[in-house]
Amino acid sequence: MMADGKKEEKEVLTPKEAANYLRISQSALYRYMRNKQIPCFKVGNRWRFKKSVLDKWIEKEMLKSNK
Numbered sequence: 001m002m003a004d005g006k007k008e009e010k011e012v013l014t015p016k017e018a019a020n021y022l023r024i025s026q027s028a029l030y031r032y033m034r035n036k037q038i039p040c041f042k043v044g045n046r047w048r049f050k051k052s053v054l055d056k057w058i059e060k061e062m063l064k065s066n067k
Contacts, residue, residue, distance in 0.1 A: 011051050018049040022058075 013021060018040075019029040032038035039053045 009051070013049045013051055013054075015047050015049070018054065021051065021054065 010017065015026060015029055015033075019026045022029065029038070033040055033047065038049075039057050040047050040049050042048070
């Protein structure tokens with residue numbers, strides 16, 4: 001927690017954190033990754049997700065589904 005009582009939010013998420021953030025299973029997340037359907041990147045040999053990029057991806061997916 002930060003000094004003002006607000007919870008500090010992470011900008012870079014692990015796959016587990018990203019799945020929780022998106023409220024999907026980790027297996028679904030890895031399927032999206034395998035099919036290159038979700039933005040992610042590697043740090044060394046570990047996959048990571050940038051929260052702000054996921055938020056933009058969500059918006060884009062919402063627009064596609066509303067067509």
